Amino acid sequence: MNQQTPLRARVFRGVRPPVTLPPDASVREAARVMRDERVSCILVTAAGTLTGIFTDRDLRNRVVAADLDGTTPIAQVMSPGPVSLEARASAFDAMLLMSRHNIRHLPVTRDGVLEGCITTTNLVRLQAPSAVYLVGDLHKQETAEGMAAVLRPLPELVWRLADAGLSASNIGHVVSALTDAATVRLVRLAEKALGPAPVPYAWAAAGSQGRQEQTAFSDQDNCLILDDTYDEAVHGAYFTAFTRFVCDGLNVCGYVHCPGGTMAMTPTWRLPVREWKALFRRWVEEPDPKALMLSSIFFDLRLVRGPKALFEAVQGPALERARQNRAFLAHLARHALGHQPPLGFFRHLVLERGGENANKLDLKHKGLIPIIDLARVHALAAGVAAVNTQERLDLVRERGGLSPEGAANLRDALEFIALTRVRHQARRSREGQALDNFLAPADLSPLERSYLKDAFGVVKTMQSALAHVFQVGRL
Incomplete structure (x- = not known):
C-alpha cells in the first residue's frame, strides 16, 4: 500500500508554528493577534503548558454575541483542555479526531511540547477527504431530511478514502x-x-x-x-x-x-x-x-x-460475568463456528448456490463475520472491553489469549477481506448498482483470489483452535 499518499503523510506537514497567549490576555488582544498573524485560533498556554484554545467562533459566540467587554480575559471564554494530537500522527489521524469531536482546530504536540495547530484548511491542502466538513454540516442541520442531504456523498467519500x-x-x-x-x-x-x-x-x-x-x-x-x-x-x-x-x-x-x-x-x-x-x-x-x-x-x-x-x-458487570463463565464461552464459541469460511478441499472457493447471488462469495457472512465472532469470544475470555475487532485481537494477544502469529494472521485476513468488500462496493456504487456483499470470483485477479483463499484458510485454522481451546466437541 502506498505509504506516501496525503492521508498517510505526517500531520506535522500541515502545521504552522503555535500562536500563543497567556490566560490573562484580553479578548481584545487575542483578536488583534489573530488579525495580525492571520490565524483563526489562539493557543492558550500557562508556564509552557497548553491549557485552552480560543477560536474565531469563540470570539463571535462567547464575546461579541454575549456583549462582553474587550478587557475580558480569554481564560473566561476559551475552550479548556482541548483535544490534541502527536506530531508523529498522520493526516488521517487528524481528520478522524476532528470528525469525532466536531472541531476545526487541533493543537499538535511532540512529546508533550506544543508544536503548533492544524486546521481543516490545512487538511484540505493535504488533500484529505471532507469527513470533517460533513460532520460540521451535520451538526448545523435542523431536520433529518437536511442531514440525509449532507450524507448523500458518503459513497463517494468511501471511494476517495480507498483510492x-x-x-x-x-x-x-x-x-x-x-x-x-x-x-x-x-x-x-x-x-x-x-x-x-x-x-x-x-x-x-x-x-x-x-x-x-x-x-x-x-x-x-x-x-x-x-x-x-x-x-x-x-x-x-x-x-x-x-x-x-x-x-x-x-x-x-x-x-x-x-x-x-x-x-x-x-x-x-x-x-x-x-x-x-x-x-x-x-x-x-x-x-x-x-x-x-x-x-x-x-x-x-x-x-x-x-x-x-x-x-x-x-458493561462492566456483563464482561466480568462472561469472563468467569467457561460454559457460556464454550457455547458462544460453538455459536461462532456456525459461520464457516467458503473454502473447500483442495483450496477451492465454495460459492453460493441458487438465487440471485448464485456462484458468488458472501464476503460478509462467510468472510468477515467468522473473524468478528472469533475475536469476540477471545475478547470476552480475556476480559477485554474493546469492541472493535482489530483492537480486540491486539489486546487479546497482549494478554496471552492469542499467539502473536495467530493474532497477526487474523488481523491481516480481516483487513484483506474487508478491503476487498470495500472495493467491490465502491465499484458497484460507481456503476449505479445497489451495494451488496456478494462478489464473483471472476472480478478478482488470480493473485487476489490466491490471497483470499489464504485469508479464508487462516480463519479455518483459527476456528479449529477455538474449538479445541473451549472444548466445543464436548457440548
Whole structure:
C-alpha cells in the first residue's frame, strides 16, 4: 500500500508554528493577534503548558454575541483542555479526531511540547477527504431530511478514502464517526423538540457502528440504557417519543430500521440499568440459541452519547460475568463456528448456490463475520472491553489469549477481506448498482483470489483452535 499518499503523510506537514497567549490576555488582544498573524485560533498556554484554545467562533459566540467587554480575559471564554494530537500522527489521524469531536482546530504536540495547530484548511491542502466538513454540516442541520442531504456523498467519500490508500479499518472508523455524528445530532434535536430528558440515559450503538467497522449505509442497531430512577408510568411516554424521533431520523438518513427490531425505539431494548444487568446475567447463565444470538449483538455495544458511568454500570458487570463463565464461552464459541469460511478441499472457493447471488462469495457472512465472532469470544475470555475487532485481537494477544502469529494472521485476513468488500462496493456504487456483499470470483485477479483463499484458510485454522481451546466437541 502506498505509504506516501496525503492521508498517510505526517500531520506535522500541515502545521504552522503555535500562536500563543497567556490566560490573562484580553479578548481584545487575542483578536488583534489573530488579525495580525492571520490565524483563526489562539493557543492558550500557562508556564509552557497548553491549557485552552480560543477560536474565531469563540470570539463571535462567547464575546461579541454575549456583549462582553474587550478587557475580558480569554481564560473566561476559551475552550479548556482541548483535544490534541502527536506530531508523529498522520493526516488521517487528524481528520478522524476532528470528525469525532466536531472541531476545526487541533493543537499538535511532540512529546508533550506544543508544536503548533492544524486546521481543516490545512487538511484540505493535504488533500484529505471532507469527513470533517460533513460532520460540521451535520451538526448545523435542523431536520433529518437536511442531514440525509449532507450524507448523500458518503459513497463517494468511501471511494476517495480507498483510492487514497487507507485501510479498511481506517475507513470503518471514518464512516462510523459520521454515523455517530448523525446520531448525536438527532439526539440533540429530539431533546430540543421534547425538552430535557427526565432521567439520565446513555445511547449505545451495536453492530458494525458499535465496532466502528461501517463501510457504507447499513441498518441501525442501537439501544438505550436508562438510570435506575426511571419509572415507566412517569417517564415512559417521553422516552417512547424520544427514541422514535432518533430512530426514525436515522432511517431517513439512510440507516434503515433494523429488520429484527434491535433499536432503542423497541421497548425491549430501552431499559434501566438493573434490567440490562438481569438480561446479561440470563444470557450468560442460560446460553440457549436466542441468548447466544443476542450476546453476539449486545457484547459489541459502544457508548455514543450520555454518561460513561451509566454505560459502564452495565458493561462492566456483563464482561466480568462472561469472563468467569467457561460454559457460556464454550457455547458462544460453538455459536461462532456456525459461520464457516467458503473454502473447500483442495483450496477451492465454495460459492453460493441458487438465487440471485448464485456462484458468488458472501464476503460478509462467510468472510468477515467468522473473524468478528472469533475475536469476540477471545475478547470476552480475556476480559477485554474493546469492541472493535482489530483492537480486540491486539489486546487479546497482549494478554496471552492469542499467539502473536495467530493474532497477526487474523488481523491481516480481516483487513484483506474487508478491503476487498470495500472495493467491490465502491465499484458497484460507481456503476449505479445497489451495494451488496456478494462478489464473483471472476472480478478478482488470480493473485487476489490466491490471497483470499489464504485469508479464508487462516480463519479455518483459527476456528479449529477455538474449538479445541473451549472444548466445543464436548457440548
